[in-house]
Amino acid sequence: xxxxxxxxxxxxxxxxxxxxxxxxxxxxxxxxxxxxxxxxxxxxxxxxxxxxxxxxxxxxxxxxxxxxxxxxxxxxxxxxxxxxxxxxxxxxxxxxxxxxxxxxxxxxxxxxxxxxxxxxxxxxxxxxxxxxxxxxxxxxxxxxxxxxxxxxxxxxxxxxxxxxxxxxxxxxxxxxxxxxxxxxxxxxxxxxxxxxxxxxxxxxxxxxxxxxxxxxxxxxxxxxxxxxxxxxxxxxxxxxxxxxxxxxxxxxxxxxxxxxxxxxxxxxxxxxxxxxxxxxxxxxxxxxxxxxxxxxxxxxxxxxxxxxxxxxxxxxxxxx
Numbered sequence: 614x615x616x617x618x619x620x621x622x623x624x625x626x627x628x629x630x631x632x633x634x635x636x637x638x639x640x641x642x643x644x645x646x647x648x649x650x651x652x653x654x655x656x657x658x659x660x661x662x663x664x665x666x667x668x669x670x671x672x673x674x675x676x677x678x679x680x681x682x683x684x685x686x687x688x689x690x691x692x693x694x695x696x697x698x699x700x701x702x703x704x705x706x707x708x709x710x711x712x713x714x715x716x717x718x719x720x721x722x723x724x725x726x727x728x729x730x731x732x733x734x735x736x737x738x739x740x741x742x743x744x745x746x747x748x749x750x751x752x753x754x755x756x757x758x759x760x761x762x763x764x765x766x767x768x769x770x771x772x773x774x775x776x777x778x779x780x781x782x783x784x785x786x787x788x789x790x791x792x793x794x795x796x797x798x799x800x801x802x803x804x805x806x807x808x809x810x811x812x813x814x815x816x817x818x819x820x821x822x823x824x825x826x827x828x829x830x831x832x833x834x835x836x837x838x839x840x841x842x843x844x845x846x847x848x849x850x851x852x853x854x855x856x857x858x859x860x861x862x863x864x865x866x867x868x869x870x871x872x873x874x875x876x877x878x879x880x881x882x883x884x885x886x887x888x889x890x891x892x893x894x895x896x897x898x899x900x901x902x903x904x905x906x907x908x909x910x911x912x913x914x915x916x917x918x919x920x921x922x923x924x925x926x927x928x929x930x931x932x933x
Contacts, residue, residue, distance in 0.1 A: 835860030
């Protein structure tokens with residue numbers, strides 16, 4: 614049975630202290646730990662952090678509140694608290710549903726919103742124990758999924774040869790809701806939070822820490838929805854998920870688990886914008902969303918394309 618290698622565990626008292634510890638050397642931040650500790654236990658990474666900087670000891674980072682027409686969610690707010698929040702469910706339904714559909718109740722009681730959007734991909738070559746596959750995501754020269762088992766991988770091509778997908782449930786909801794992600798250094802639009810130069814990674818610097826997620830309150834008449842397809846209703850990461858925000862003649866749609874980062878379905882937005890939502894218009898928008906989708910070699914993931922179309926259609930109809 615695998616056990617964790619030894620590491621130093623430091624309880625940070627402030628964000629500045631945590632950032633200083635990250636700058637000092639081979640360290641990683643620890644919030645809920647549901648992703649990081651599993652990766653460390655099975656040694657999936659080529660480099661093992663010597664220090665884990667615990668953020669849970671920093672006070673005030675788990676609040677969920679609305680101020681001045683803006684929903685402000687602390688980075689350490691637990692997914693279960695977000696899912697059950699009356700405020701979030703009433704005004705930001707897509708985010709509440711996305712949090713509710715993440716993993717299992719026990720995981721949601723531990724996992725945080727910041728952790729969910731910063732988590733590593735779930736490609737089985739990347740996640741293989743003992744770092745057996747030195748893939749392009751780890752600095753290697755080969756994407757083993759490209760010619761291997763890629764049934765759950767990208768339908769919109771590769772980023773620097775990598776075809777792994779973003780596994781987050783909450784990411785598409787945040788992008789569709791036009792959220793902003795605040796760190797100790799800047800404010801980043803959610804749509805720009807994932808770095809295309811480094812496949813599947815965030816744009817966070819080595820000593821940069823997410824502190825808060827901000828979402829402006831939707832205008833009257835605007836509705837949002839989140840739809841997820843997974844093999845099992847609980848536990849599983851999404852095969853495809855989609856969030857929609859529609860109203861007052863406008864629309865924002867975001868697909869995820871289909872590419873290295875969440876994908877704005879711009880063609881679908883243009884298709885549905887200003888139109889009455891019905892079966893026909895939603896179906897046309899779904900078709901527009903996947904017009905440029907392509908299966909990977911071997912067509913093993915071709916089945917994801919009609920699912921993506923259906924997720925867009927259903928998320929739109931849910932906003933009717």
